[in-house]
Structure formats: structure tokens, C-alpha cells
Amino acid sequence: MLIIGLTGGIASGKTTVSDLFAELGVPVVDADIAARRVVEPGQPALDELAAAFGQDVLTESGTLDRKRLRERAFADADLRQRLEAILHPRIHEHMEAELAACDGSYAIMAVPLLVEGELLHRVHRVLVVDVPEEVQIQRLMQRDGSSREQAQAMLGAQSRRDMRLQHADDIVDNTGSVDDLRRQIADLHQHYQAIAADRAAMARGKAEETDR
Template sequence: MKPWILGLTGGIGSGKSAVAQHFVDLGVHLVDADHAARWVVEPGRPALAKIVEHFGGDVLQADGQLDRSALRARIFADSDERRWLEALLHPLIGQEIIAYLARAESPYAILVSPLLIESGQHRLTQRVLLVDAPEQLQIQRTIARDQSSAEQVQAILKAQASRSERLQHAHDVLVNDRDLHWLQAEVERLHNFYLTLRGGQT
């Protein structure tokens, strides 16, 4: 039987990576949309050539790899440029994700994506799990992890889907405001529940 697909999302600093890792430890096949996004812009892939043609050579590192921070700076400053890039990459990323999930051997597979809702990737899934956290906690965690400033984190939070929009699409919500031990126990509880579902529906 083909595995059904669970979409896993959450804002920056919500702890979705820790949740994703625990699902993997439990033997669930998982693809990360961020990894798929990296695969499609590797040197030699057509997307990278189009990006360089559009933005110029200063979005490349000396070794020919994409300079993500240079590109990010360009698209955060200009929403038209961001939309151009999304229109190029989203369909390609979708194809990578579908191909990878098709190889899953677990009863369900997981697509982890910070932009699951905004990018329309939730349409590839049968069910959505949202990892949520109070905004103050998201900001604290992200600053600690990335050494970024509070302003940068606020800007990223604004660009991501609003909490209410995410909650609207979520079938399950995991509020990650306690410790890792508690979080892992919650993941195990959800995993056992997901194993009872057919096609992701109750």
C-alpha cells in the first residue's frame, strides 16, 4: 500500500527539526523541503543557471555554489524578486519531493517544510502537523541558534504564514513550550496514532 503523506511545519524556532528528527528515529521516511530546495540549485542543475542569468554572478560563491545569503538579501528586500524565484523553484522542488516520497517504505512518510502552507506544498499531503510555540520563545530560540538579531527574526516571522493561517490548515497541533523529553513523548503518541490511520484520515 502506498504510504500517506504527513506535512510537518512550524515557524522558525518552533522546534520542528527536533520533532522531525524524532520521527526519523522512530523509522518514519522523511524528506525535508529545505534539502530538496538545495538539491534543485546544485551546480549543473538548470535552476542555478536561470538564477545566475536573472540575478547576476554575485549570487554565486567562488566554488560555483549558490551563495544563499547573497540571494536571500536580494529577495527579502524585493517581493517581486522573491515571487520570481518562487515561481521558478517551487514546481522543481515539488517534483523532487514527490520522487523522494514515492520511495518510502514506512506506512506514512513525512514532508517537513517551513513554508508548507505558503508554497502550496500542503497539497502534496493528506494531513498536516503544526509544531507551534509562543512567538517570544521562537525569537529566543532562533537568536540562540543562529546568532541572528531580533529584527532579522521578526522579519522572517513576518514573511512566513501567520499563525492563524497555519492553524487553519493543521489537523494536529503540537505546542512545543516544554522540554525535549516531553516533546519526544508527544511525537511517540502522535506516531502511534498515525499508524492507525488510513490515508491520513481518522
């Protein structure tokens, strides 16, 4: 299966883009969703996070206080690495299981830190959702109630915009209207279907040569 790695800076609109692909019937495997599932109550990762970051990263009901954990991790590079060491292996395992169950000519693998992490080798093409950094800052401040300094710190923890764009095979500009975004996704959908069909034809040809 052709796997498209969907990425972009924080608050760039990756979820909106993945939702538009899903509306077209494309399977979407989302790292953020996997990250939530691996820290549900009863999961080993939740106990490890409490041990590493303190019991106060848990709410009174025993669920993860994501805002408190995020603030603590983004404020300290060492703690952020510790967080990644706990979560990333479990997230990857969860996503691989989801990919194995996908059906279709291609699938979207949505990974916020695709170009920084270990999953870049798992995708065939990289699709970057792009907006200017000032747009990201304003969206973060509106969405999360973050200060400008907190928003800038979150941006600083990710790869630079130019680095993401250097890895891009395809780019979605998310500074326009939803209708404009929808048109871009429709065009990419046709493009990816054509690539997937070409890959399938090549695979059949190789199989026939092997059988001869």
C-alpha cells in the first residue's frame, strides 16, 4: 500500500486535512490518536509517565492531565526526551497495527513530528501542511489560551518550517478558505490514486516475471 506521510507544524491544520482525506474514503492512521490511546487508564505508559513526571500529571479521576504534562515537558529538553522515550515505541506499535488493517489503494499516516522522528522511512511520500509561523502562533494562542512565549516555545520544539518543506514531496497551503483546501485535497487524492495504481501495476509485472 502507498503510504503518505502527512505532517506540518503545530496548529497548521493537519487534522482538518486528514479529515478531508477521510471524507474521500482514505484510511487515516493518526499519531495523535494513537498517543491518546496508549495513555488511557490501565495502559503501562500512563504509570510510567506518573513515575517520571510526578503524580500531579494525573487528574483526580486518574486520567492524564495533558496540559500539565505538555507544559512540563516543553520547558525542559531532557524531560521532553524522557517523554518521547516512554511514548514513541508504543505509539509506533499501535500505528503499525492500524496500518496492517487498512484497506485501499493508499493510506494517510498523520505524524506531527514526521521529519524529526523515526517514522520517515515508513512513508513513500511526504505531504506538508504549510502556514506561516505567525499564523501558527495566533492559532495556538486562540486554541489553547497559550501566551505568545508558550506558543513560540512549542514551535521551537519542532523542526523549522524550511526543514519540513525540504522533505516535502507535496505541499498543502492552509492559509486560504476551507473550499480552497478541499480543492487541493481532491487534486492530491487523484494524484495519489494514480501513483498507487502505477505501483500496483509494477508489482504485478514483477510477479509475472518471477513466475516465468
